[in-house]
Amino acid sequence: MPSHILVVGSLAYDDVRTPYDSRSEVLGGAASYFSLAACLYAPVRLMGVVGDDFRASDLERLRAKGIDLAGVEHAKGKSFRWLGRYDHDLATAETLNTDLGVFGDWEPTVPPAFVDSEFVFLANILPEIQSRMLEQVRSPKAVALDTMNYWIERRRAALADVMTRVDIVTVNEAEARQFCATHNVVKAARQILALGPRAVIVKRAEYGALLLTADRIFWTPAYPLDEVRDPTGAGDAFAGGVLGHLARAGKVDDRTLCRAVLHGTVCASFAVEEFSVDGIERADLEVVERRVHELEALVTA
Amino acid sequence: MPSHILVVGSLAYDDVRTPYDSRSEVLGGAASYFSLAACLYAPVRLMGVVGDDFRASDLERLRAKGIDLAGVEHAKGKSFRWLGRYDHDLATAETLNTDLGVFGDWEPTVPPAFVDSEFVFLANILPEIQSRMLEQVRSPKAVALDTMNYWIERRRAALADVMTRVDIVTVNEAEARQFCATHNVVKAARQILALGPRAVIVKRAEYGALLLTADRIFWTPAYPLDEVRDPTGAGDAFAGGVLGHLARAGKVDDRTLCRAVLHGTVCASFAVEEFSVDGIERADLEVVERRVHELEALVTA
Numbered sequence: 001m002p003s004h005i006l007v008v009g010s011l012a013y014d015d016v017r018t019p020y021d022s023r024s025e026v027l028g029g030a031a032s033y034f035s036l037a038a039c040l041y042a043p044v045r046l047m048g049v050v051g052d053d054f055r056a057s058d059l060e061r062l063r064a065k066g067i068d069l070a071g072v073e074h075a076k077g078k079s080f081r082w083l084g085r086y087d088h089d090l091a092t093a094e095t096l097n098t099d100l101g102v103f104g105d106w107e108p109t110v111p112p113a114f115v116d117s118e119f120v121f122l123a124n125i126l127p128e129i130q131s132r133m134l135e136q137v138r139s140p141k142a143v144a145l146d147t148m149n150y151w152i153e154r155r156r157a158a159l160a161d162v163m164t165r166v167d168i169v170t171v172n173e174a175e176a177r178q179f180c181a182t183h184n185v186v187k188a189a190r191q192i193l194a195l196g197p198r199a200v201i202v203k204r205a206e207y208g209a210l211l212l213t214a215d216r217i218f219w220t221p222a223y224p225l226d227e228v229r230d231p232t233g234a235g236d237a238f239a240g241g242v243l244g245h246l247a248r249a250g251k252v253d254d255r256t257l258c259r260a261v262l263h264g265t266v267c268a269s270f271a272v273e274e275f276s277v278d279g280i281e282r283a284d285l286e287v288v289e290r291r292v293h294e295l296e297a298l299v300t301a
Numbered sequence: 302m303p304s305h306i307l308v309v310g311s312l313a314y315d316d317v318r319t320p321y322d323s324r325s326e327v328l329g330g331a332a333s334y335f336s337l338a339a340c341l342y343a344p345v346r347l348m349g350v351v352g353d354d355f356r357a358s359d360l361e362r363l364r365a366k367g368i369d370l371a372g373v374e375h376a377k378g379k380s381f382r383w384l385g386r387y388d389h390d391l392a393t394a395e396t397l398n399t400d401l402g403v404f405g406d407w408e409p410t411v412p413p414a415f416v417d418s419e420f421v422f423l424a425n426i427l428p429e430i431q432s433r434m435l436e437q438v439r440s441p442k443a444v445a446l447d448t449m450n451y452w453i454e455r456r457r458a459a460l461a462d463v464m465t466r467v468d469i470v471t472v473n474e475a476e477a478r479q480f481c482a483t484h485n486v487v488k489a490a491r492q493i494l495a496l497g498p499r500a501v502i503v504k505r506a507e508y509g510a511l512l513l514t515a516d517r518i519f520w521t522p523a524y525p526l527d528e529v530r531d532p533t534g535a536g537d538a539f540a541g542g543v544l545g546h547l548a549r550a551g552k553v554d555d556r557t558l559c560r561a562v563l564h565g566t567v568c569a570s571f572a573v574e575e576f577s578v579d580g581i582e583r584a585d586l587e588v589v590e591r592r593v594h595e596l597e598a599l600v601t602a
Contacts, residue, residue: 089484183390185507186525206486207508208522219522219599221509224487258602298520299600301559 002042003141003247006114007034008133009123009236010103011048011072012080016230016275019088023230026276027058029080030123030146033233036280037240037267039065040288042247045114047071049106051079061281071111075102090228091205092174110136119247121239122166124148127158134165142252144168146239152179164196167252170239172203185210186217199257201242203235211261216254220262221298223269223291230275234268237280241267241288266291303343304442304548307415308335309434310424310537311404312349312373313381317531317576320389324531327577328359330381331424331447334534337581338541338568339422340366341589343548346415348372350407352380362582372412376403391529392506411437420548422540423467425449428459435466443553445469447540453480465497468553471540473504486511487518500558502543504536512562517555521563522599524570524592531576535569538581542568542589567592
C-alpha cells in the first residue's frame with residue numbers, strides 16, 4: 001500500500017507580473033503547487049476552500065492527476081486572490097494585493113477518510129489552524145509545515161509552538177534569518193531544530209536548499225535554469241517533491257531526507273520555468289529523475 | 302620539479318570595520334591573501350610594491366612561509382591603504398577610502414628569475430597591466446585573472462581583451478552580472494567563456510562558487526562556518542587555493558579544475574574566519590584537506 005499525502009492549504013487565483021511578462025487569474029495557491037508536485041510520487045489528498053468563482057476546469061486539472069479533492073470545500077464568496085510583482089532578478093515577490101475571500105474564515109476539518117494519511121503538509125496558514133490539523137490526523141509518519149514572515153511577525157508564539165510538534169519545518173532563507181535574528185543560516189536552522197522538529201529545511205531560491213538534522217547537514221544547489229519565468233509557488237512545489245519522495249520511500253531517515261531535498265529542488269525548477277502551475281503540471285517522474293541525476297553531477301568533483 | 306606560481310597584485314594595509322569588531326593597519330592586499338593560500342600547495346613568487354611605511358615584520362610573515370619576495374619593489378612613498386566597512390550580514394564591502402600610494406603608478410616588470418612560472422595569477426589591477434604581464438611570462442600552463450566592478454565600468458574593452466588571452470577568469474557574482482548585463486549567473490559565465498578562457502569561476506560568497514568550462518558545470522557551496530569575522534580577501538584566498546591545487550596537480554583538466562574550486566572554497570573559509578590574513582596564515586594542508594572532505598560530504602545525498 002502506498003503512503004498517502006495530505007495537504008492543507010490555499011487554492012487561489014494569481015495575477016503575476018514580471019518585467020518580462022505577466023499573467024492574470026491563473027491557478028495558484030500553495031495546495032495547487034504542492035499537490036501537482038507530490039502526486040508524481042504518491043496519492044495526494046487535498047484540503048482547501050474555493051469560492052463561487054473557482055473554475056470547474058481548474059479543479060479538473062487537479063483531479064486529472066489523481067489528486068483526491070474530497071477535502072475541497074465550496075463556500076459562498078470569492079476565492080483567494082493574490083496580486084504580486086517580481087523585479088528583474090525574479091527573486092523576492094512584492095505583494096501588491098491579497099484578497100483572502102472565503103479562505104479568510106475557513107476552519108478546515110479533516111474528513112474521516114483522510115485521518116489515516118501518513119504524510120502531511122501544513123502549507124502556509126494561520127499557525128493555530130496548523131495546530132488543530134495536527135490533532136485531527138491519527139498517527140502520521142511525518143508532518144511538515146511551511147510558514148512566512150506574516151505569521152513570524154504576528155503569531156510568533158503560536159508558530160513556535162506548532163514547530164515543536166511537527167517533524168519537518170520548511171522556511172525560506174530570509175524568514176529563517178528573521179525568525180532567529182541571525183544572518184547565519186546554519187545557526188538559524190539549528191535554533192529551529194532546537195524547538196523539536198526532526199529536520200529543518202531552509203529554502204534559498206536560486207541558491208538551493210539546506211537541510212539540517214541532529215546528525216546531518218546537507219546542501220544542494222538549485223537546478224541551474226536558463227530561464228526563470230515565474231518564481232511563484234517554488235517553495236510549495238519544493239515541499240511537494242520533498243513529501244512526495246518521503247511518501248514513496250515510506251521513511252524519514254537522514255539519507256531519505258537528503259534525497260527528498262534533491263527531489264524538492266527539482267520540482268521547484270519545473271515550477272518556476274513557466275507561469276502558474278503549468279511547469280510542474282507538465283513534469284513527469286522521468287524528467288524529474290533525470291534532473292536529480294544532473295543535480296548530483298553538478299556537485300561531484 | 303614542482304610548478305611555480307607567480308602572483309602580481311597589491312600588498313596593502315587595511316582598516317576594516319564590521320558591526321561586531323574592527324582592525325586598523327592590518328596586513329591586506331590581494332597578493333598577501335593569495336600567496337598565503339597558494340603557498341600551502343606549491344612555491345609562490347610574489348610581485349608587488351610597498352612604500353617606506355611597510356613593516357619589515359609583515360614581509361617576514363610572507364617570507365617565513367617560503368614565499369619568494371624577489372619581485373617586491375620598495376618605492377618612495379606610502380603603501381596601498383584601504384578603509385572598508387561591512388554591514389551586519391558581512392557580505393558586500395563598502396569602501397570608505399582607498400589610497401593607492403606607491404601602487405598607483407607602479408609599472409611591474411617580471412624579474413628574469415620568474416619568467417618560467419607555470420601558473421600565474423593576475424590579481425585585480427588595471428587590465429592593461431595584466432595584459433603586459435601576460436607578455437612577459439614565457440609559457441605558462443595556466444594564467445588566471447581576477448577583476449572588479451571598478452575596471453568593468455572604466456576599462457571594459459581592455460578587460461574583455463585580456464580575458465580573451467587568459468585560461469581562467471575569476472569574478473564575483475555581482476560583477477559577472479554587471480559585466481554581462483544579465484541576472485542569470487550561468488548565462489553570464491557562458492558569455493565570459495565565449496570570450497576565450499578555458500574556465501570561468503563565479504565567486505558567490507556565502508553561496509560558494511560556480512565553475513563553467515566548455516564541457517562541465519560544477520557548483521560547490523561555501524564551507525558552512527559558525528562565525529565569519531572579516532570577508533576581506535576571501536576571493537584572493539580562493540584564487541590561491543585554486544591555483545595552488547592546479548600547480549600541485551600540474552594540470553588543468555576539468556576534473557582538476559573542479560577539485561581546485563573545492564580547495565579555493567576552503568581556503569576562503571579560513572581567510573574569513575579571522576581578521577586580516579590571520580586565518581589563512583594559520584591554516585595548513587591537513588586542515589584544508591579535512592574541510593574539503595567535509596565540503597564533499599555536505600553535498601552527498
